[in-house]
Amino acid sequence: MENEVQRPLADFPVNIWEDIFTSFSNSDLGSDKLKEKHITLKETVKESFMASRANPIENIKFIDTLCRLGVSYHFEKDITDKLEKSFDCLDFNQKIRQERCDLYTVGIVFQVFRQFGFKLSADVFNKFKDEDGKFKAHLVADARGMLTLYEAAQWSTPGEDILDEALAFSNAHLEEISSRSSPHLAIRIKNALKHPFHKGISRIETRKFISYYEAEEKCDSTLLEFAKIDFNLLQMLYRHELACVTRWLPEAPNGIPDSMKHLYRTIIDFYDKLEDELEKQGRSGCGFHLKKSLKSTSNGYMQEVNWLKKDYTAKFDEYKENAILSSAYYAIMGVTFVGMGEVAKLDAFEWLSSHPKIRTAAEIICRFTDDITSYDFEHKREHVATGIDCYMKQFCVSKELAVHGLFNIVSNAWKELNQELMRPHSFLFPFLMRILNLSRIIDVVYRYEDAYTHPEFLKEHIVSLLIENIPI
Structure with a gap:
């Protein structure tokens, strides 16, 4: 068909884990x-x-x-x-x-x-x-x-x-x-x-x-x-939780249309169900902020789609403002709060939605650490201009200097994040630690390679964390 949209496809590596995590059972809990x-x-x-x-x-x-x-x-x-x-x-x-x-x-x-x-x-x-x-x-x-x-x-x-x-x-x-x-x-x-x-x-x-x-x-x-x-006991618990999540995936709706609109609706429906569960736990209003974070991420993605269609390379400052949204870190932070149980009430989600400094710092760490290590892989196909491209354009510098500039931005963001961890805290410390731990994951996953895309770089970590226990 003449009007058929051709998506730029990425050569993603195969899944190296297959169904290994579904084999864990309740008997593994110790x-x-x-x-x-x-x-x-x-x-x-x-x-x-x-x-x-x-x-x-x-x-x-x-x-x-x-x-x-x-x-x-x-x-x-x-x-x-x-x-x-x-x-x-x-x-x-x-x-x-x-x-x-x-x-x-x-x-x-x-x-x-x-x-x-x-x-x-x-x-x-x-x-x-x-x-x-x-x-x-x-x-x-x-x-x-x-x-x-x-x-x-x-x-x-x-x-x-x-x-x-x-x-x-x-x-x-x-x-x-x-x-x-x-x-x-x-x-x-x-x-x-x-x-x-x-x-x-x-x-x-x-x-x-x-x-x-x-x-x-x-x-x-x-x-x-x-x-x-x-x-070992915590490892058993992680195995059990991962098995539950992995077994749930095949039960998710099949045959979702390629249309982004329908996919978006499916996700929102899931968040509606999550909101119902939160209300039963006396955490009314939290679901509103979760959906708000999802919509924020969606808006960031749509802006990138528009830039790609127009072959537009944004100025770095313009890119940075949108990239914080498209990093999806706001949405991820909110979901991790849900897992904290009753301690994460409406005030926690309102605080996160107010864009506290620690959230901004974590979003910058996520976005630009990712941009640095995923640059070469993303440029193997048609792709929206990344942080490095936009930095090169705005400041008229080479790729090497742009990478150095992004490293400095990430380094300064870590300093800001550290400052927000010091007393007196802007919010309860366990919530600040959630955001810190998400930033730690990014540093490990993207410090040297795009290990999110290429799982072989994380294999040693996954094995030690989830598969091999410690002999006692």
Whole structure:
């Protein structure tokens, strides 16, 4: 037919997982004996954590271990209480600024405080600078200290130049440091350079750190066993949930017409049903905001369709405004709020719809991190101009300079996101963490390759997270 529309087709790779996730059953949720062991170990670990320590810095190091082993969520209130006391203690703040408090210790303390929203001043690193304002050369000999400096710098907020300098300094030396470190430490350093802990997917980082921790001489065997069982139980839960979702898909409506209008209606119908469920839970009004987010995404897509049909390359500022919509991150954030249960009431969705700063930062991270790594694949077919194309047009620069420009935009957005995680919070912390974790997923999936399109780049992560359990 003469008027038949020819869609630009992409050469997407085949599904490497097939139906593997539908094979998981309820029996995979763990034995009662294992769950009882988990409860017993949890109480033992809590007793150890709550036991009075003369040095509060040792408490914070223990908290860091709990976080990296992925079990800190069991003790969040106790952790926050301890950190509040130390953060407000003049003696503690003086102690970490003393010369005998080394780089490794200061780096851990800084990370832990910021991870829980306490904005410890970056001036704690001033003592590690020489008279010329540069980080002291002898620090390079401290492998663990350099690693914690690098990890601490990931928590930079706008205007913290010393953390930018710390990142550049540590990044310049860590590769060489890893080559002369023990195999155990070298692996940790290389992993941090590839995926910093703050920007990694929490459960994947947990899986890695359990291996690191097991190799340490001062490993707490009880804590290690608790972390392993906790990881395996959560993995079983993820398997069960994924199996339920995967089995639901074949039951979805078949034969949906190609017409976008009908597809849109089908999605809206689904959201209507979701809204009914929310109202039954006493969460009336939430569905309105979910549909609002979907319509916002749809408007962004339609604008891109119009630009493609007109062969129009927007100015970067114009592209950025629309790209935030077409990233679909607003809609995704809203859906994740639904999964939080009754805590996510109407006020949470109203807050998200008000376009808080943390949402804007996350949308920028999502859109432009994606644009950078998916550029070559998308240009193998007819495609709307991407962020790189629009940046090149507006600023009359090469592709390489455009990529550099987008990297800087993403880096600044991470700083803005970090700032919004600091107290006092604009909204309840669990909701801020949802947005942070979505940004972490983007960083892992798109940092080096478009792993969303090419799943082989995520295969190792999927296997460790969902398929292979940890031997106990």
